[in-house]
Amino acid sequence: MQNANAQLQVLANIDALTGLLNRRAFIEQMKQLVGLHSPVAMLWIDLDKFKEVNDNFGHAAGDEVIRQFGALLHRLRRDKDRMGRLGGEEFALLLLDCNLEGAQHFVQRLFDGL
Numbered sequence: 001m002q003n004a005n006a007q008l009q010v011l012a013n014i015d016a017l018t019g020l021l022n023r024r025a026f027i028e029q030m031k032q033l034v035g036l037h038s039p040v041a042m043l044w045i046d047l048d049k050f051k052e053v054n055d056n057f058g059h060a061a062g063d064e065v066i067r068q069f070g071a072l073l074h075r076l077r078r079d080k081d082r083m084g085r086l087g088g089e090e091f092a093l094l095l096l097d098c099n100l101e102g103a104q105h106f107v108q109r110l111f112d113g114l
Helices: 002-013 023-032 050-057 059-076 100-113
Strands: 040-046 082-087 090-096
Touching (some): 002 023, 059 100, 090 100
16 A cells, blocks of 8 residues: 555656656745755756657657656756756756856756757
8 A cells, every 4th residue: 555655646746758846746846945045046948949849750759858858857966956847848947055156067067968
């Protein structure tokens, strides 16, 4: 029963394509940060021209792009970071204990990984 409940919890909170938090779970994580006294950087990412991938190569190719981008985010994240797929090709990241310089460094690593 505990195993079944744990699986349901994962299904309720995790995006199936990326393994990142889904929109609802990500928003809950944001709410938990209210009152936090350490710096938090939030990044909002929208994959440009994603519709063209789906239109020209099909939805399976689009899904693979989403999966690969999710895998890149997984590789770059620290344990304390929170990352979610908000829908379609939109992603949001909460980098905890991260100032502007740290956020810029993360973005550079992200671009280097593409």
